[in-house]
Amino acid sequence: MNKNFQQHALKLATMSAIAMGLSTIAVDSYAANVASASANASPVAAISIALDNNNNLNFGKFVPGTGGTISVNAAGGRSVTGAILPLSNPAPGAARFNVTGDVNASYSITLPSNGTVILSDGATHTMAVDNFVSTPAAGVGTGNLGGGGSQQLSVGATLTVANGQVAGNYTANFNVTVDYN
């Protein structure tokens, strides 16, 4: 009885060892013919632009005379052509925006096309604003948000003044668009 029991137990042990041996050869990530790779992705915040501290594009006060143009560059400097007499108060100024988004991201800048921005005195008198310029310059990937994730964008343009332009306050709005690239 004892001997039969021992033989039976040994047979069971042998079969268990075989079963265990076979089960450890199952294919998994640690087998030579399988490799694991990592994958990653980084959704980031959308880029945004906002006017900084009400720094609008301002051509200032002037006497039109027989007309000409007034240009305000991206640094806020003003120059005139023709018979226009610029006055110093209020001072002219470039529009200033803050662009914010992902750190070190480059972005594209789109300024208004010529013929799309017209100042009006609210009656029937108008003056066209064209040749928009900016720092950074308009174009694909011309801006970069740097390590702080933001950049200042300054915008100037050229105002066309008619001979005997009617006196008044002329205003309009214009859009500047930024996109990651």
Place this chain on the structure above:
Amino acid sequence: MNGWQRGISLFVMLFTAVLTPNAWGAVIGITNSQPLVFGKFVAGTGGSIIVSTSGARSPTGSVVLLSSGSGSAAQFNITGDAGVTYAITLPADNTVSLTDNSSHTMGVTSFISDPAVTGTLSGGGTATLTVGATLVVNNAQVTGEYSGSFDVTVNYN
């Protein structure tokens, strides 16, 4: 020979057959050398990003890619018998996803490879495999760093 002696013999035979490498050539092996990277993007109202086997990214839907965080295909190195063909097994759809470890996920589907389906080991018994896939981006996907992993299997065929 009695019962347990036969049992031991059987065990030894099986042990030998399972653990001895193929006497006719090298076992095929694969290792990973580069991850699959979808890079930086804005999710918008959602869409997808396709990374090709060359690592180029293409967005769909409202997804906008940032050049400041480019993508790349996963790369694997395969070794085995010279000139022998092998079959490639990529993950099935709906089996791989990335997580930000804060309950937000994005699925990765439509795995593709170069070579596709099968390849041939070189005269030196090596091959390089690149793998791309499509990342599914949800509407207003929460920003962050998402990661995950996937397996690629090769077998002589």
